[in-house]
Amino acid sequence: MIDIYTMGIDVGSTTSKCLILKNGKEITGKSLVGVGAGTSGPERAIQSVLSSSKLELEDLDYIMSTGYGRHTIEIADSEMSELSCHARGAYFQFPNVRTIIDIGGQDAKVLHVGDDGMLVNFAMNDKCSAGTGRFLEVMARALEVNVEELASMSQLSKNNITISSTCTVFAESEVISQLAKNTDRCDIIKGIHRSIASRVGALARRNGVIDDVVMTGGVAKNRGVLHALEEELGHKIYTSELAQYNGALGAALFAYQKLSR
């Protein structure tokens, strides 16, 4: 039997992700470049996944693009919104998933999938970066720490601090004034995570939270936010190492489906 290779490209606002699937099941490679739509990111991500998979562009049977910059990918055979792709990717990884919380660079969305893994409905943040990856980046900069350090530092928090502004700019000044008061940075970070959790939690409650809940997107790597969300919603939340590649995975799965139809 000839192997079928499909590629999903997820061009987000701040990152580009690629993933190649063999026969709709096996991941042969994945790549991530830290810049997104309108940059060299997508091209670099494509080259990188091809070389790590030891494949050429010609070896790919179908390419599906998704994400904010999905329309800009000329080599794509077709495109699909990141909503359906996230639903499909999460269902592939967690067949019992019903609610997906995806927090990316500039948006946060909560998706519901049916028991067949199809998207049923969704709610997205409005035009505001609060509760997204960008919000965390701005806060990390104000605190002079790396985004990657936020999770472990939040675990050391001993006191509850509330960051009440939902506006990124105002929240940043709140953080700065906490620093000026010599508040422990770990406490501030935990406060920031709770602030994201309460905003995203409100979005999730709009349409109801149904188990199993899965978190995807770059922010899922931050276990501090994940735990804050678990506390906020009172539900266990699953995630995986592929959280950030979930949209690309879904796109690659849809690409495979297109061929098998």
Add this chain to the structure above:
Amino acid sequence: MNDVKKDLKKPAKIMLREIVDKVYAEAWEAKKRGEPVGWSSSKFPAEIAETLGLKVCYPENQAAAIAAKHGGKRMCEYAESLGYDNDICGYARISLAFAAGAECEEKPMPQPDFLLCCNNICNCMTKWYENIARMHNIPLIMIDIPYNNTPEVNDENITYIRAQFENAIKQLEKISGKKFNTEKFKRVCENANRTAKAWLKACSFCQYKPSPLSGFDLFNHMAVVVTARCRKESAEAFEALAAEYEESVNNGTSTWHYDENYRIMFEGIPCWPELQNLFRPLKEKGINTTAIVYAPAFGFVYNNMDEMIRAYCKAPNSVCLETGVDWREGICRENKVDGILVHYNRSCKPWSGYMPEMERRFRKDLGVAVVGFDGDQADPRNFANAQYITRVEGLYEIMESKKNGGL
């Protein structure tokens, strides 16, 4: 006679456009003659001013026209420079800017000599009109319609509103210098009823599959129900429109020139500055709008004063959730929609505020795909096209998977 015949042959949409132009032209002429000209909220009982022969302009209609011609941002910023917050409804900001003298070539109209405000629209309207009354030092005739917590309008409210109607008539008699003629009032009401029936009839053609019209057309045509519902020619124009749709159904033609893969209800006021952007992804995916809330909201028919008062108690933002849900679910069923696209309108808090609960009801009761997007009816700064496109694609994909049992 010949003229009338010729007129009847005109395409209805031209007839409708001419009626709105005439409303404004007559207001300008009245102003030139030194007669008082009013500004009115869209659901003030227009029958009263019409009976007294007073010429009236409609700030909501003006604001929509300005916004559609891309003057919204400039006018909103002008109002903000006067100290009005950018959270205030975009129609109000545009109107306040215009009343304060902002230049506006998009849709000029005479400045007001009196104001007719009815808060069945919303309570932002009350403050907006009070501000203009102060700015121009002119009389404000106010009709306060209590919010209806129940589907039925209670009798105390009718008594309360009737007294206000009577008071409004007295105040307007003074302003116009004319006596209120009940015979003429009857004729005016007959026209209003005939217009409403014809409007509802025209809207009802959306139920055909495929629809003989693009539902977005109704957003333009509704200007006549707002500004000229008491005129005979409005009734005639809508009757002509309905006849055209009937003919289209028979001929298999439509003003929607694309595939009709899916049919949706568009919930809320459209983003006037972004009509093209709103329309594009819908036409690309073959999604026709076959239901709009304005159909039932402006199609009210009554037989006497009490019924007329009850009718004016029912505006999109003055009815309780249950009535609001009934209206919408009724037109969704009639017009066989597969999905609903909800505009979370930054301008219109009362309308957007109860949409999350309505969304839940629609999903439960109708089982259709429901998706919301953020935007604004008049201020283009509150709309992001890429976000809108993603949401429409999401809606499309849900409808596809419902239809095909998967994508």
